[in-house]
Amino acid sequence: MLAWTIYLSFAGALAEALLPKGKAALARWLALAVAVAGLVLAVIAFATGFGRGLNVIVDVPWVPSMGVQYMLAADGISRVLVLLTGLAAVAGVLFSWNIDHRTNEFFAFFLALIGGVFGVFLSFDFFLLFVFYEIAIVPKYFLIAIWGSTRREYGAMKLAIYSFVGSAMVLIGLLAAYTMSGSHSTGLIQLAHAHYPVSFQMWCFPLVFIGFAILAGMWPFHTWAPTGHVAAPTAASMMLAGVVMKLGAYGCLRVAMYLFPKGLDPWGFSFLGIGSWRDVFAILALIAIVYGALVALVQSDFKFVIGYSSVSHMGFVLLGLMTLNQIGMTGAVMQMFSHGILAGLLFAIVGRIVYERTHTRQLADLEGMHLSKTLPFGAWAFVIAGMAAMGLPGFSGFVSELQVVVGAWQTDPWWTIAVGVGIVIAIAYTWRAMQRAFFSDKSPSMHELAGEHGHKLAPITWPEVTGFTLLAGASLVVGLYPKILLGAIEPAIRTMIAGGIR
Amino acid sequence: MNYADLFRATLPETALEIAALVVIVIDLTVLRKAALRARAAVAALLGVAGCVAGLWMLQLQGTAGFSYGGALVLSGGGSAAVAEAAILVLTGLTLLLLVDSTFTRHVGEYVAVVLMAAAGGLLISAAQDLIVIFIGLELLSLGLYILTAFAKTSGKSAEAAIKYYLFGGMSAAFLLFGFSYLYGLTGSTNLHDIMQATLWTNIAQSAMPLLYVAVVMITAGLGFKVAAAPFHLWAPDTYEGAPAPGAAFVASVSKVASFALLIAISTAALHIFDNTAAAAQTAAHGCAAAAPQYLGFGSPWFTILAIFAVVSMVLGNLAALVQSSVRRLIAYSAIAHAGYILIGLAYFSYAPRSTEALLYYVVTYGLTTVGAFAVVDVVEAATGSDRMDAFLGLHKRNPMLAAVLLVLFLSLAGIPPLVGFWAKFNLFAAVLEVSAGVVPFTLVAIAIAMSAVSLYYYLQVLKRAYVMPSIEESPLRIRPATLIVLVAVALAVLLLGCFPALLGGWINGFFPAI
Amino acid sequence: MNGIPILTLLTAVPVVGAIIAFFSGRHARGVALITALVALAGSLCVWMQLPANGSIGLVERFAWAPSLGIEYHLGVDALGALMLVLSAIVTLMAVDASHRVPHQPGLYFGLVLLLEAGLFGSFTALNFYHWFLFWEVSLIPAFFLIKLWGGPRRGPAATQFFIYTMAGSAALLVAFLAVFFATGSMDFIHLTAMAQSGALARDVTMRLGPVMPWLAIGVLAGFAVKVPIIPFHTWLPSAYSEAPSPVTMLLTGAMSKMGVYGLLRIALPIFGPQIAAMRTPLLVLAVITVVMGAWAAAAQKDLKRIFAYSSVNHLGYCLLAIFALAVPATSTMAHNNQAAALNGVILQMFNHGLTAAALFWFVAIIQLRSGGLRGLEDFGGLRKAAPVLAGLMGIAMFSSLGLPGLNSFVSEFLIFRGVFPLSWEAASFSVLGLLITAAVLLTIIQKVFSGPLPEKWASFPDLHHSERLALAPVIGLMILLGLVPELILHSVNPTVVNLLAHWRF
Numbered sequence A: 001m002l003a004w005t006i007y008l009s010f011a012g013a014l015a016e017a018l019l020p021k022g023k024a025a026l027a028r029w030l031a032l033a034v035a036v037a038g039l040v041l042a043v044i045a046f047a048t049g050f051g052r053g054l055n056v057i058v059d060v061p062w063v064p065s066m067g068v069q070y071m072l073a074a075d076g077i078s079r080v081l082v083l084l085t086g087l088a089a090v091a092g093v094l095f096s097w098n099i100d101h102r103t104n105e106f107f108a109f110f111l112a113l114i115g116g117v118f119g120v121f122l123s124f125d126f127f128l129l130f131v132f133y134e135i136a137i138v139p140k141y142f143l144i145a146i147w148g149s150t151r152r153e154y155g156a157m158k159l160a161i162y163s164f165v166g167s168a169m170v171l172i173g174l175l176a177a178y179t180m181s182g183s184h185s186t187g188l189i190q191l192a193h194a195h196y197p198v199s200f201q202m203w204c205f206p207l208v209f210i211g212f213a214i215l216a217g218m219w220p221f222h223t224w225a226p227t228g229h230v231a232a233p234t235a236a237s238m239m240l241a242g243v244v245m246k247l248g249a250y251g252c253l254r255v256a257m258y259l260f261p262k263g264l265d266p267w268g269f270s271f272l273g274i275g276s277w278r279d280v281f282a283i284l285a286l287i288a289i290v291y292g293a294l295v296a297l298v299q300s301d302f303k304f305v306i307g308y309s310s311v312s313h314m315g316f317v318l319l320g321l322m323t324l325n326q327i328g329m330t331g332a333v334m335q336m337f338s339h340g341i342l343a344g345l346l347f348a349i350v351g352r353i354v355y356e357r358t359h360t361r362q363l364a365d366l367e368g369m370h371l372s373k374t375l376p377f378g379a380w381a382f383v384i385a386g387m388a389a390m391g392l393p394g395f396s397g398f399v400s401e402l403q404v405v406v407g408a409w410q411t412d413p414w415w416t417i418a419v420g421v422g423i424v425i426a427i428a429y430t431w432r433a434m435q436r437a438f439f440s441d442k443s444p445s446m447h448e449l450a451g452e453h454g455h456k457l458a459p460i461t462w463p464e465v466t467g468f469t470l471l472a473g474a475s476l477v478v479g480l481y482p483k484i485l486l487g488a489i490e491p492a493i494r495t496m497i498a499g500g501i502r
Numbered sequence B: 001m002n003y004a005d006l007f008r009a010t011l012p013e014t015a016l017e018i019a020a021l022v023v024i025v026i027d028l029t030v031l032r033k034a035a036l037r038a039r040a041a042v043a044a045l046l047g048v049a050g051c052v053a054g055l056w057m058l059q060l061q062g063t064a065g066f067s068y069g070g071a072l073v074l075s076g077g078g079s080a081a082v083a084e085a086a087i088l089v090l091t092g093l094t095l096l097l098l099v100d101s102t103f104t105r106h107v108g109e110y111v112a113v114v115l116m117a118a119a120g121g122l123l124i125s126a127a128q129d130l131i132v133i134f135i136g137l138e139l140l141s142l143g144l145y146i147l148t149a150f151a152k153t154s155g156k157s158a159e160a161a162i163k164y165y166l167f168g169g170m171s172a173a174f175l176l177f178g179f180s181y182l183y184g185l186t187g188s189t190n191l192h193d194i195m196q197a198t199l200w201t202n203i204a205q206s207a208m209p210l211l212y213v214a215v216v217m218i219t220a221g222l223g224f225k226v227a228a229a230p231f232h233l234w235a236p237d238t239y240e241g242a243p244a245p246g247a248a249f250v251a252s253v254s255k256v257a258s259f260a261l262l263i264a265i266s267t268a269a270l271h272i273f274d275n276t277a278a279a280a281q282t283a284a285h286g287c288a289a290a291a292p293q294y295l296g297f298g299s300p301w302f303t304i305l306a307i308f309a310v311v312s313m314v315l316g317n318l319a320a321l322v323q324s325s326v327r328r329l330i331a332y333s334a335i336a337h338a339g340y341i342l343i344g345l346a347y348f349s350y351a352p353r354s355t356e357a358l359l360y361y362v363v364t365y366g367l368t369t370v371g372a373f374a375v376v377d378v379v380e381a382a383t384g385s386d387r388m389d390a391f392l393g394l395h396k397r398n399p400m401l402a403a404v405l406l407v408l409f410l411s412l413a414g415i416p417p418l419v420g421f422w423a424k425f426n427l428f429a430a431v432l433e434v435s436a437g438v439v440p441f442t443l444v445a446i447a448i449a450m451s452a453v454s455l456y457y458y459l460q461v462l463k464r465a466y467v468m469p470s471i472e473e474s475p476l477r478i479r480p481a482t483l484i485v486l487v488a489v490a491l492a493v494l495l496l497g498c499f500p501a502l503l504g505g506w507i508n509g510f511f512p513a514i
Numbered sequence C: 001m002n003g004i005p006i007l008t009l010l011t012a013v014p015v016v017g018a019i020i021a022f023f024s025g026r027h028a029r030g031v032a033l034i035t036a037l038v039a040l041a042g043s044l045c046v047w048m049q050l051p052a053n054g055s056i057g058l059v060e061r062f063a064w065a066p067s068l069g070i071e072y073h074l075g076v077d078a079l080g081a082l083m084l085v086l087s088a089i090v091t092l093m094a095v096d097a098s099h100r101v102p103h104q105p106g107l108y109f110g111l112v113l114l115l116e117a118g119l120f121g122s123f124t125a126l127n128f129y130h131w132f133l134f135w136e137v138s139l140i141p142a143f144f145l146i147k148l149w150g151g152p153r154r155g156p157a158a159t160q161f162f163i164y165t166m167a168g169s170a171a172l173l174v175a176f177l178a179v180f181f182a183t184g185s186m187d188f189i190h191l192t193a194m195a196q197s198g199a200l201a202r203d204v205t206m207r208l209g210p211v212m213p214w215l216a217i218g219v220l221a222g223f224a225v226k227v228p229i230i231p232f233h234t235w236l237p238s239a240y241s242e243a244p245s246p247v248t249m250l251l252t253g254a255m256s257k258m259g260v261y262g263l264l265r266i267a268l269p270i271f272g273p274q275i276a277a278m279r280t281p282l283l284v285l286a287v288i289t290v291v292m293g294a295w296a297a298a299a300q301k302d303l304k305r306i307f308a309y310s311s312v313n314h315l316g317y318c319l320l321a322i323f324a325l326a327v328p329a330t331s332t333m334a335h336n337n338q339a340a341a342l343n344g345v346i347l348q349m350f351n352h353g354l355t356a357a358a359l360f361w362f363v364a365i366i367q368l369r370s371g372g373l374r375g376l377e378d379f380g381g382l383r384k385a386a387p388v389l390a391g392l393m394g395i396a397m398f399s400s401l402g403l404p405g406l407n408s409f410v411s412e413f414l415i416f417r418g419v420f421p422l423s424w425e426a427a428s429f430s431v432l433g434l435l436i437t438a439a440v441l442l443t444i445i446q447k448v449f450s451g452p453l454p455e456k457w458a459s460f461p462d463l464h465h466s467e468r469l470a471l472a473p474v475i476g477l478m479i480l481l482g483l484v485p486e487l488i489l490h491s492v493n494p495t496v497v498n499l500l501a502h503w504r505f
Helices: A002-019 A024-048 A076-095 A103-122 A126-147 A152-181 A188-192 A198-215 A225-232 A234-259 A277-297 A300-325 A326-358 A364-366 A377-387 A396-411 A413-438 A446-454 A464-481 A481-497 B002-010 B011-028 B036-061 B078-098 B108-124 B130-148 B155-186 B191-200 B204-224 B233-241 B244-271 B277-283 B299-320 B328-345 B352-383 B399-413 B419-434 B439-465 B479-499 B501-508 C006-022 C027-047 C078-097 C105-124 C128-149 C154-184 C188-197 C197-206 C213-225 C234-241 C245-277 C281-297 C305-324 C332-370 C388-400 C407-422 C424-449 C465-483 C484-502
Strands: A055-063 A068-074 A264-269 A274-276 B066-068 B071-074 C055-063 C070-076
Touching: A002 A024, A002 A076, A024 A076, A024 A103, A024 B439, A055 B244, A055 B501, A068 A076, A068 A126, A068 B277, A068 B352, A076 A103, A076 A234, A076 A326, A103 A126, A103 A234, A103 B204, A126 A152, A126 A188, A126 A234, A126 B419, A152 A188, A152 A198, A152 A225, A152 B299, A152 B439, A152 C006, A188 B191, A188 C105, A188 C128, A188 C188, A198 A277, A225 A234, A225 A300, A225 C055, A234 A326, A234 A481, A234 C484, A274 C128, A277 A413, A277 B071, A277 C234, A300 A326, A300 A364, A300 A396, A300 A413, A326 A364, A326 A377, A326 A464, A326 A481, A326 B204, A326 C027, A364 A413, A377 A396, A377 A464, A377 B328, A377 C128, A396 A413, A396 A464, A396 B002, A396 B155, A396 C154, A413 C154, A446 B204, A446 C006, A464 A481, A464 B277, A464 C281, A481 C055, B002 B011, B002 B036, B002 B066, B011 B036, B011 B108, B011 C078, B011 C213, B036 B078, B036 B108, B036 C006, B071 B191, B078 B352, B108 B244, B130 B244, B130 C234, B155 B204, B155 C213, B191 B244, B204 B244, B204 B299, B204 C154, B233 B244, B233 B328, B244 B328, B244 B352, B277 C234, B299 B328, B299 B352, B299 B439, B328 B352, B328 B439, B352 B399, B352 B419, B352 B479, B352 B501, B399 B439, B399 B479, B419 B439, B419 B479, B479 C281, B501 C484, C006 C027, C006 C055, C006 C070, C027 C234, C070 C105, C070 C128, C078 C105, C078 C245, C078 C332, C078 C465, C078 C484, C105 C128, C105 C245, C154 C197, C154 C213, C154 C234, C188 C197, C188 C484, C197 C213, C234 C305, C245 C281, C245 C305, C245 C332, C245 C465, C245 C484, C281 C305, C281 C332, C281 C424, C305 C332, C305 C407, C305 C424, C332 C388, C332 C407, C332 C465, C388 C407, C388 C424, C388 C465
Parallel strands: none
Antiparallel strands: A055 A068, A264 A274, B066 B071, C055 C070
């Protein structure tokens, strides 16, 4: 049944593409219907699959001569991320309600992206996973390049090139894994049982890991992320930060770490205290956490603040993966969900609720607008989302970050110090952005005053309220009752750890 | 000599030649006074009919091939049959493009030349003998020179043709030179005999340099045909100058035929690994009982191919980055694609796995290119230019055309689920299955990295079609014949990408099961 | 878990009220009043249902995040229940005092109720995780209440308040995470038991090295900011004076108690030996807080600032007692002294909450009539114009300075009664604070209510009926508790005994 999330999305994309031009309302409702259907399927699958292990949905030969299977399956991790995708998709459609330029094409690309993302999370065949992974990349380019804002063509191209360099690395890894396995199959499970020699895993693991991690925004390959996010239209940056970056992290976990667990073993020598790929990636993740937060602290463009905060938050995911213990990896998957929801929400607020009304994202300009009074919904939505993102207890961010911190502690106490620094800076930049954008007391200049009287900010519309409620509610529910997700993630991680990841 | 056998082995060629004659006769007699469009339609349809007949004949001729004096001259079945079928289909598609073109009034002659050149292509696909190869190549090449020059009012066309002709003549000379050395060294014109002789019997040590000269000359001559760097110089000019249907023919049919020839040569080179022959050879030379299926860098032939491959991939992709003419862009990307394919040839196994992967790639590449030139043709007809900026706002002027362009270019860039991705994956997997050493891995890594680069220039065109603001917004019409080609190609690219086993299974059907 | 999860429901009441208030615009005050009344009834209900032996009752406990070993664990003893009642009373007073909210009333009352929810939650949580959640949750509405409805310099005041408290929270969080890493538990009861058996210090030292004193300092720092202890107090005067008066009532009446409560529920039980080791410097800080708080109050000219500093002074007594009793009890006598001091602390928390909130309410009433003026020198002879106001505010001020017969006397007496034998030096110095406070408050009475009535205040309106009606119960409660402290003490005393039995210094 879960497979229908994929088919529905692609069918929706096709239908949107064939829709006659000028039927913007129809296009919107159609997209919403498709997204909601996807979400409903995801929720049902999540609920029915709760507490169950791997659930194979489809498994038929696709290219028998190469041993490629069309195998869709879902374990706890997949179900959680599919749920995230469903939520983000609905919210993305809602926050794109005001797009009236080439509406049907927009939603066609959007739904194609969603379909690809669903596909990646459900694929249990490396080849199939790669196919969906690439399918998800192309629509992003067009979404950003056509409907984006600041330097959109540059941002889109940068994103596309980075993505493809990453996927080229993954493709090399795929070919290598396939030919070295001797099992004549590209199924993840078969490949995982291939017993690759350690020397092979030692070079193939980092290749595939970095290939995926580029999309997860790993420092220093993160530079596409802020520019891409800033250039993207709201829904696209929501999907980018919310879901697409998770594709990378998911690939790191599901493919790189699952297939090449020995690649994480010590090299046998150490250089500056770094003795394995695991140390390397953990340190890169730590740098991302601190560096992303520091850079976010000094941005003058509101959206860049959120863009860099994504880099920082994704650092938690990668760090959690590198802890290689139950709690840290569970935390990493939690953080994928949490950041997916919250980054989407923040981008929605900045890109849709604020920017579409004020037409500026410069904090200096927003200071004079007294948005807490003129746009109270936006202000309070940001307060809630910001608090959640900075890891306030009661929201999903706290639970996930706590787990990552605990996992990191169990692995190497020094890691936690860097994480702590990152968390403190996160509070600072969120606070700074909030203060300056919404609650500044700076009196407006005469010019701005005149402008303000000239046009009132457009009222908040129902899709915005609905979208906000959906995402903030999800974060709150998970924050207040994390067992909902933990019950699904923990057994899956336990299985993976038992399967060789140490 | 059994003429009945020869006739049977050349049935498709015969069909094409007859069709060519019929077209000329009808065009010059019955339709002499008819309107140009009607003549073009009739000529093209007759040509297509000839291709269909050729396909039918292909079915009839069986897999026996044609031998003379105990040596195989024309092979039947196997890779030759696949290549021939592909050539016939692609020729048919390029002929359909003519219906809507206006570059010439001599449509009958045009179709006749196309069909005859295609016959040359069929010939070299099956050829197993140096003489036949050369004749086939000349038949094909002369046709191509004429096609390139066919737009008589266009200076570019003439320039391209003369360049093509000069380069082509020179490369033919190289090839012939190489062939003559081979013959001198081995005393045979049959590929298999030559290979046997060069590899396993004692060529005098002093004669070895001559063999190397011969191999270099031959690879140079064939490298010219497939537009591999550094023998690619003709390609951008020809692609740019030739009339679009002609360019499509050059880019697809001639590619398929030339690669089929390379496959034949490579197969012959590895013929010693034929199960029966291998046993005899291991007994005679004391090689390991389990002979490898691959010669690797032991053979200069494969070394040279690998070098050509790298140079082509890098040069083709990098040069394509700076093009502003879409035709030249396609030309440079063709060079790059030739590079990918050459890796497959450099790591070639006697088992049908490699042949299958190579043919898959060449055939699907030819198909996609025909579609790409069809798009360029439509845009050019409307705007008079093939500059990238001519594609501005294409999605508004004709969403259908833009969508086809999207599918084709993304396929060329190797994006799943389009056929280009599967072709690449299949090819590289085949390479690594032959040998998983450091060198093949490096070659494949370069190829994949370069195809990531290639995305950039394909996106440059797509960006103009979809993203950038349009200058001209008047709708752009596609005529029905072109539409058929476009839709057929786009659907094929999409379907074969989603169900790669369809084409793969069909190709495998031509090889005896191992 | 038994039957109705009354504590969860109690916390949910203001949350629901807040959501309704957000959307009810002009009627938000009514919504808030009703909610606050319901919450008060609920908290009294909790108070009634306390177990007689002073142990923790009304426990709710179930697994919450099993992988982290975190449970949802709620429960109250008399200490917690008393704080619930106090929070409910102060919130009701604050809502009552918020007559004119200049803008966005829905948001204002919603935030007030959220703050109440935070208070309820933090006074009932027995697991660090949830406790910290509510601790932070209460901070955010407070910040916005100051930021959006405060006085002219509200921006910096709010930011300062937030940063100080946040920094304190961070120190707390780090310390507790360290404890969690070492022990795998965040449960207060469990950690208390571990501390009592010495397992906690052993585990932490084994896993993390000799960091136990630093963890204690981290935890103390978190609470020191909240209470506050001088020198961590500098956020307080500007926050208290810039906040709208009803918010100041909440800040001083209830939120400052979170700090004291934290010391009693968390710092002393879990880090007892470490605090005992630092007892002398801590006592010095407590004495400084008492004396300097009073002294600073004497130097102010602004009524709100005076009461702000006098709040510092009053809570200083609590700190004094808490640090003084952090010493191993060697005899029954010493034990009795500890019990007296602790009884005093708990009672003082309640009394100060009530009195300070009332005082700020009076300031709000005066400001309402004076057009915003609240300087000490701005008034005079108001007793003539507004006798009822002068009388009632006088009672509140006398309560504050500890006049026998009023509530604060009992608690301060108990504190000094306990502290003298435990540390006579600290107690003696602190008496100085009592004297200065008395002087300050008498000065106010003199300057504001006595003397000649200036012309411009001739028509200073007295309290009208609704205000009298609202204030009467508060003043009545002060008198009642001054006369019959047993009302509270009979429940508090068993808890005190129970607490002391579980503490180890």
